[in-house]
Every structure is written in structure tokens, then in C-alpha cells.
Amino acid sequence: MSQYKIIFTGPVGAGKTTAINSISDVPPIKTDAAASDMTKTRKAATTVAMDYGIMNLAGGEKIHLYGTPGQERFDFMWDILINGGIGLVLLLDNTRADPFQDMKFFLEAFDKFIGETGVAIGVTQMDVSMTPTIDDYHLQLKTLGLKPPVFAVDARVRNDVSVLVQSLLFSLDPGAEEGL
């Protein structure tokens, strides 16, 4: 039976682990460790390999949910992760110094994969920092020639993550319908 992946990426602390936890049917297999490098200024523990969750579909199919390591020094793993991926969920932390730079970095890093599949962007921590606004993100994306879904997301809220992933799937095929 075929197995498919949805990839979650984004900078340290953007909520990848939490988002996977929100929609996974099994407790996510985490590989967090106490941060010992520059990431400790943002998060006491960080994902050093990958997060992994599963969505069990009717009929026994499984959708594998992979979170990329937040630290860029593990970016060599990204190519392995995206192989066979359905699409990309990019989570951005609105309290970071320059979330646009983060966005561009990840969009460029996954440029080929996005071109072949699609991307949906979730902006976390918007209740802590209201700016940049979602409109500001769209303006930035316009300069890159992209019009992906960009939503405010609380990664702890299942419905937020669900709507974000649904938007990714509809981006891939607006004709997709529930249950078909």
C-alpha cells in the first residue's frame, strides 16, 4: 500500500512539533534535545532530527507527517524528507526578528518541491505580535510571484492546523472533494 507524506517546515520555535501533534493520530515521535547552540535563545529544547506523526485514513492508508529539524545545520536531511511528499506546510513565527527573511529562506530552500507540489503558510504567535500582518505576507509573496494560502495559526489548535492542511490540499486540486 502506498504511503504518503506531508512535510512541516519552518524556523526554530515556529510550532512544527506542536502542529504535527495537533493532527497526528499517534503521539508524535519526538527527537527534541536541550538546545546547546544559538537556538537556545529561542527555545530551550529543539528538534535535532525530525518529528513524526501519522494520520490513519479509512481503509488503512497512512499519511506520514514529518517535521524538519529547526536548525539549519540539519538541512542536509531535507532532501531525504521531502522525497514522496504531497506538499509543504511552512510555519513562521511572527515574533522573530525578520519573519519575511525566514519565509524567503524556506521558500527558496524548498523551491523545487513547492514547484512540483504546493505550499501553505501558517503564521504563529500572531496574538503576541500582530505585525507583520497576513496582508503584509501576501504583499511579500506577490513580489515572489506566489499566491499560496497564508493563515494565522495557533499550532496548538487542531482546527487551525486542519484548515491549513486542507488549504494545501485544495491548492493541489480545487476539484478535490471530501470523501472522494
Added chain:
Amino acid sequence: MDKIKRPLRVALYAMNERSIRTMAMYLQGPCKGAAVVVDEASADIDIFDGDSHNAKQLLAEHAAKPLSRPIIVLSLQSIKLDNVVLVKKPVKAEDMLGALAEVKARLEQQARQARESQQSNNDPIANDAAAEQPVLKKYARNTDAQKGNKHQTAMQLNEAAFNAYIGVVPGVDVNDPTQFAKAAYNPKDYFQDYIQFAINTSHEKGENLQLHTGWRQVVLFPQSRKIWLDADDKLLRAFANVKVDRLTGQKMQLSPFKANLSALNDEPEKFHNLDAFLWKVACWTSKGRYPDAINLEHPVYLKNWPNFTRLLITPHAMRIAALLVQEPKTVEEIIKALNIKPQYVFVFISAAYALGLVGQARREADELVQAPVIVPSKKKGLLGRIISKLRGSNA
């Protein structure tokens, strides 16, 4: 409304500013106000991030102090320390609430023992009402801009719920192409237009404004993008579909809002995000009709995806958005491409138009270009099954 009336006062250690802010919101939100973050001197208990690089040192220093209050440690590790309650990461609200309940019980026991031995009541919990207000740190929510910031996640309507929640227009079958001409409405006839005007004016002036409706009090806060309405959704839904000119149109006017905010802050549930509010009002005004400014013969384009996690998601709204961001399309093309009822297209266009996200392609090139046929994804069935899974557990 299930907030714990006497929250524990907690001091945080070994956390950076961002973690402290997050923790304060976590205690207020998922932990339902069971605890508030205060300064060290005002605290009942202490919470440490056990994975911080200096946590061990801070805990050791803390243990040496003549304090007898309980400690909660959040950690990925299984730490065992005297007088410490461990909450394993990732921290779940139920675990945190359990830990808070445990330390609260300890405090109450300590207070009882102290009362018995000293004949005086020094219970830090029971005395909460009489005690001085804790000194909240600067990240505590205390401004109108932050009030009501707790967002409401999207409500996804399915087809079965549409008519009951959105409503129908008597005497018009909006799904009958021969009646499309009668399926248009003018937003200017309704509360929707007054709200849109008020929002635009408050943004232009950068000023809090009050909209006098002759109905219920409406206050707009452009900085925080909030609106305060002294009515619940049931009343709003009914009012949204009343033609204003017949009833109260003459009375509607804007004025600066100068009253005391504290009265509004007492009812935070009446604050709404401006976009979510306007979107919802447009849906209820539309009832499956379309704005008369939209020409059904011309293609419609979508500037960008609406922020769906914060909006009412009407049936097929995400599919329509996904289709329209690709290429401008006429309403008929959308209906055919997605094989859906016109009312779902009309209501989406009404809401997106209210937010300024929808326009009509006027350029000749757009009209000459044949709308491309959607090429179904090879994974269409799989995508549908994942969507079912995601929606199936949404309730």
C-alpha cells in the same frame, strides 16, 4: 465562564521574555486562568523551565532560599527533586492543571497548618479577595488592543448546515439560473455597508469610533483591528438581513469613542476581529445572493486567499478560493468546474468582496483568455480522503 475565580500567582524562572509571554498566555488560555504570572515577591508558587541552560543553578539557588512555596518544573527529562512537581514537555493543559491543583492543595494544607499554630489566617489562596492585587508583569494583557485577542478558530459549515445557519431569501431560488437577476443584493441597503464605511473611516482617521445604529452599541478599534458589539450572533444575524433604510438608516452616524473602556473590557466575548466580523455579516446579508456590483458575465479574480483560520468557512469556500487564485473565472465557470450550487459561490463572493479580496477582471486579455479546464490531480482521491479525515474529527 469556567475560569477559576482565585488564580494561583506564579513566578517564572529560567525563561526568556518570549517564553514568559507564551507562558502567561498559556495559563490564561488553555489553562483557563488557573494561574497568573506575577513578580517573585507576589507569587504563591514558582515555575522553572528545567531544560534551560542555567536551570540547575537557579533551582539550587532557589532551594537555598528561606522560601517554602511549591515549585513546578517543566522538562523533557524525568527530574526528581524534593518539593518539586514535574510537568513533562510537551506541556499539556491537563498536566499543567493537574500540577497547579496539586500545588494549590499543598498551599491550602500549609495555610491550615499555619492557622492552627499561629491562630491567624495567612492562607495565600483563601485571602485572595482581600489581598492586594498582584503586580502583573508588563506582558500581562491590559490594553484594549490586546483585549479580545483570544481568537476564535474557523467554523466550517457543510452543505447541510448552510441554510439553517446562513438563511435563505424567501421567494427567490438563488440556485435557479433563470432567477440569477433576482439573486443580487445591494450592500448599501443593509447594516453591512454601514459597518464597512465605519471600518474604513476608523482606519483612515486612526481613531476609535462609535457607530450609532439606533440598535445596539458598536465600537471600532482600528489599531487592534477589533470591533465591539453589544449583541450576540443570533441578534446580529437577524439584524444583518433587515433593510436598514426602512428602519433605522436615518439614525446611523459615527462619532469618536471617548467613553471608558473598562465597561467594554468586562465583556470580552463581545469583541470580534474586524475582518471576521465583516465577513460574517456579509454572509448573513447575502443569504446565498451576490452583490449587485458583480457582473456575472465577467470573470472574478481573488487577490489572495482569505485568512480562513479566522473566518466562517462556508461550503466549498476553500475550493473556490483555490480555483480563483489560479485564474479569474466567471461565476458560471466556477459552478461548472466545481460542480456546486450557485449559492455557495455567491456567498463566498459576497464575503470576499466585503473584505476587498474580490474584483472583476476588466482587462480585455482576461476576457479573451479561455478559462483552463481543471486537470484533476492523480492524487485527487487521496486528497479527498485526507480532507475527510481532517474534517471528520473537527467537531
